[in-house]
Amino acid sequence: MRITVVTGAGMSAESGIPTFRDAPAGLWARFDPQRLATPEAFEEDPALVWGWYRWRAALVLRARPNPGHLGLARLEDDGHDVTVATQNVDALHERAGSGRLLHLHGSLFASRCSQCAAAPAFEPLREYLEAVPAEGAREEPPTCSACGGRLRPGVVWFGEGLPEGPWRQAQEAVADCDLLLVIGTSNLVYPAAALPLAALEAGTPVLEINPQPTALSAHANASWRLPASEGVERLATRLHQSAGTENLLLPGKWKCRARG
Numbered sequence: 001m002r003i004t005v006v007t008g009a010g011m012s013a014e015s016g017i018p019t020f021r022d023a024p025a026g027l028w029a030r031f032d033p034q035r036l037a038t039p040e041a042f043e044e045d046p047a048l049v050w051g052w053y054r055w056r057a058a059l060v061l062r063a064r065p066n067p068g069h070l071g072l073a074r075l076e077d078d079g080h081d082v083t084v085a086t087q088n089v090d091a092l093h094e095r096a097g098s099g100r101l102l103h104l105h106g107s108l109f110a111s112r113c114s115q116c117a118a119a120p121a122f123e124p125l126r127e128y129l130e131a132v133p134a135e136g137a138r139e140e141p142p143t144c145s146a147c148g149g150r151l152r153p154g155v156v157w158f159g160e161g162l163p164e165g166p167w168r169q170a171q172e173a174v175a176d177c178d179l180l181l182v183i184g185t186s187n188l189v190y191p192a193a194a195l196p197l198a199a200l201e202a203g204t205p206v207l208e209i210n211p212q213p214t215a216l217s218a219h220a221n222a223s224w225r226l227p228a229s230e231g232v233e234r235l236a237t238r239l240h241q242s243a244g245t246e247n248l249l250l251p252g253k254w255k256c257r258a259r260g
């Protein structure tokens with residue numbers, strides 16, 4: 001089966017990585033995105049921004065892929081044609097072994113020069129630190145060996161466009177799939193949030209896995225109120241039981257199997 005998966009911060013919650021909008025631990029409940037995640041913020045206070053991403057990178061380097069990440073990677077071993085389009089920048093999908101992966105919001109581990117866009121020879125944010133830096137610790141960004149400009153994290157900030165290639169490929173993967181899975185995203189941030197809507201418009205079944213209702217829940221063919229690990233496990237079991245049967249894909253079937 002051709003399965004496209006859109007993932008968000010909730011996919012990594014069971015790895016101990018905070019989401020953005022879940023109170024009280026969500027990052028945007030504790031930090032102001034305008035001061036940390038915009039090109040203007042970096043211009044104004046590069047050490048504050050770099051230090052914050054250094055803190056996040058240190059957390060992520062200590063985290064491990066959870067059973068949800070691993071279960072998605074295993075769907076490929078089961079013979080499914082899986083594309084994961086992730087909003088996450090933590091590299092846990094690749095560490096879990098997912099093969100076809102599209103980074104819609106970039107990666108923590110793809111720093112580049114803010115002036116000439118050159119990639120550094122060694123990724124500075126991948127450097128493992130003995131201790132996790134303090135949350136608000138400032139750190140001057142390293143400079144580019146080509147032009148002397150400041151390095152910036154390779155993530156997409158508010159006000160910036162998505163990387164063209166991954167975005168186009170994600171749209172194609174949504175257009176070409178038999179099932180769209182949407183895991184661990186509030187589905188509030190566009191354009192990524194448009195992907196499930198495109199699938200619904202095309203008549204492709206959409207299955208959401210999220211312990212909380214979201215903007216998408218009322219429209220999805222099924223919405224499983226489960227954490228990612230349990231949702232992916234349940235899906236794998238059901239695909240094993242009825243792999244290849246057209247019935248599995250009937251929206252009505254999904255609905256009545258999922259609810260109740």
Ligand code: OAD
Pocket residue numbers: 007008009010011013014019020021022026037087088105156157158183184185186187188189209210211212214226227228229
């Ligand atoms: P949000 O923090 O907006 O949403 C996280 C979602 O994960 C919520 O709907 C939670 O209910 C759900 N969730 C929590 N624990 C879960 C679990 N164990 N299993 C499954 N789901 C769980 O995060 P995103 O939707 O990813 O962008 O946010 C989208 C974008 O907004 C991010 O990529 C980031 C942020 O600003 C940029 O930084 C550009």
